Amino acid sequence: MPSLSLNQRALLMSVLILVVGLLIWEAAIPAQKAVGELTEYERLTGGGAQKAGVPPPSQVFVKAWEELSNPFYDAGPNDKGIGIQIGYSIYRVLSGYLMAAIVAIPLGFLIGMSPVAYKALNPFIQVLRPISPLAWMPLALFIIQDSEASAIFVIFICSIWPMLLNTAFGVAGVRQDWVNVARTHELGHIKTAFTVILPAAAPTIVTGMRISIGIAWLVIVAAEMLVGGTGIGYYVWNEWNNLDLTSVIFSIMMIGVVGMLLDMAFATLQRAVAYAE
Amino acid sequence: MTKPFLSIENLTQRYPDGQGGIMTVFEDATFGVEKGEFVVILGHSGCGKSTIMNILAGLADPTSGVVTMDGREVSGPSLDRGVVFQNYSLLPWLSTLKNVSFGVAARHPDWSKAKVLEHSRNYLAMVGLEGDVIHRKPSQLSGGMRQRVSIARAFANHPKLLLLDEPFGALDALTRGTIQDELLKIWGDSGQTVFMITHDIDEAILLADRILLMTNGPFARVAESVDITIPRPRNRTDIVEHPNYYAIRNHLVQFLGKRSKDLAGQASDGAAQRPETVRIDLTGTAKDPTPETRLRAVNT
Missing domain, CATH: 3.40.50.300 (P-loop containing nucleotide triphosphate hydrolases)
Incomplete structure (x- = not known):
């Protein structure tokens, strides 16, 4: 196919993989036998009852259509639309993430500017960074006494490290030439920070922010499985308890789509602050 | 003496x-x-x-x-004391014009934005940079053009x-x-x-x-x-x-x-x-x- 561009060929291949994958999945699910086909023994041992199994993709599409055509219904604590659940998750992720950014970026600036602050804080960062964010959950629940706020705290604690380290790294790496330009133009400390160091370090800082939002979205699902109540993580766990695997698969897909959208937003921001030397 | x-x-x-x-x-x-x-x-x-x-x-x-x-x-x-550095030291995220005007604005905080830009344009024109070029980023300029910008930035401030x-x-x-x-x-x-x-x-x-x-x-x-x-x-x-x-x-x-x-x-x-x-x-x-x-x- 020499007439097709690279992108067109890639798209064609993607569609092909999707279709083949779905067909294999659909074909791999054994059909439930109708009651009439069962032997007497099977009927007596409960073989006629609805069996739980991995649903074929066609069922997942039907479910997705149902859910997405009415995403914001609210029929009680255990029956809310997918839009409401995702909305809760995004709200938690963004609140924890914003708080982390408010702390991490100025602190990262300080660490990046001052070798003393870097050396003093580095041991703490190195110990705190590898802790799984969920390990904080019991402590957070006890101290904060609120499951909602604890989930936000867990997001805060997991998104802070990449932003902190990347900001410090970016600020420390600003070329001395550019700082000298600021100095010879008598820019004050604040002015230098905003007009020279921030734009110079912005690509590194935004990379840290992008890594953080990715981690935050990974962690919120697990956190909501623990704290319960609302959110996409709780939704997955609740549908598992209902043994509704169709909903489980559908919500897994939605987690992927939302994660991709969040990442794309930061990729756009990254392009906006990028510069070529 | x-x-x-x-x-x-x-x-x-x-x-x-x-x-x-x-x-x-x-x-x-x-x-x-x-x-x-x-x-x-x-x-x-x-x-x-x-x-x-x-x-x-x-x-x-x-x-x-x-x-x-x-x-x-x-x-x-x-x-x-204005400095023209060997490696130009232009700020790569700013356009050519902004690279000059930020210095002018630092020198004359009381000037209006329009006056700062006009002054910057004049000095860029003196080193032969006019038209579309002044809105380009330094990475899109040749080495000679970058050094011209750097010279314009230094002279524009009348150090x-x-x-x-x-x-x-x-x-x-x-x-x-x-x-x-x-x-x-x-x-x-x-x-x-x-x-x-x-x-x-x-x-x-x-x-x-x-x-x-x-x-x-x-x-x-x-x-x-x-x-x-x-x-x-x-x-x-x-x-x-x-x-x-x-x-x-x-x-x-x-x-x-x-x-x-x-x-x-x-x-x-x-x-x-x-x-x-x-x-x-x-x-x-x-x-x-x-x-x-x-x-x-x-x-x-």
Whole structure:
């Protein structure tokens, strides 16, 4: 196919993989036998009852259509639309993430500017960074006494490290030439920070922010499985308890789509602050 | 004796040499630059030219010694001393125009935005940058164009002293020639005091009123101050015809080739090391009646 561009060929291949994958999945699910086909023994041992199994993709599409055509219904604590659940998750992720950014970026600036602050804080960062964010959950629940706020705290604690380290790294790496330009133009400390160091370090800082939002979205699902109540993580766990695997698969897909959208937003921001030397 | 506009007195720079000892780059360097003068400093790499430049810019502190400009001691960077760096040092995230205008805005905080932009455009036009080019980012410009922007940024601020740190070092010979001409033009109109570092002898003769010659380090010193006795306005094709051109050039080549080594490594014993003034004039109109003997005396 020499007439097709690279992108067109890639798209064609993607569609092909999707279709083949779905067909294999659909074909791999054994059909439930109708009651009439069962032997007497099977009927007596409960073989006629609805069996739980991995649903074929066609069922997942039907479910997705149902859910997405009415995403914001609210029929009680255990029956809310997918839009409401995702909305809760995004709200938690963004609140924890914003708080982390408010702390991490100025602190990262300080660490990046001052070798003393870097050396003093580095041991703490190195110990705190590898802790799984969920390990904080019991402590957070006890101290904060609120499951909602604890989930936000867990997001805060997991998104802070990449932003902190990347900001410090970016600020420390600003070329001395550019700082000298600021100095010879008598820019004050604040002015230098905003007009020279921030734009110079912005690509590194935004990379840290992008890594953080990715981690935050990974962690919120697990956190909501623990704290319960609302959110996409709780939704997955609740549908598992209902043994509704169709909903489980559908919500897994939605987690992927939302994660991709969040990442794309930061990729756009990254392009906006990028510069070529 | 009145102090010159820019006065460097007993300037000394020492570093720990990393093996427990002390390395003296230069010691008790003492010289002056008059207002409106174009002074070029010439010397081998490693002799401390860039260190002197950084001290004059206020970006580095000397071990001892004093720099005064216009009667005031230099300490720290200032808008009164504009710097053109060898690697242009443009801010890559700003457009060409913004790279100039941010400096103008820093110099004149009271000016309106429109006035700042117009002033910046004028100076960019003086170095031949007009139209769409001024909205491009530095990465989209050639090396020569970037250095033009850097020169425009420095001149637009009307600093009392302009410091040029090997501004054409990274450019090819043809581009260098064009920008030297532009620099001469913009300098001629402004009457700015300029202190410039270079490696290039012909560039130094073309541009300078006076060339300071530095010996090799360690214990480098500004050994001679050579007056360039070629009238202005100069241009590169005509000055080589001038009778003084090759006499001066030979003197500089001799110095850099031989005497910069011979004179190196002498400690100052605390005395101010002033450069010896050398005036080479073969045109016969000079006040000095015996230029030949003077020249010979210096060369011994």
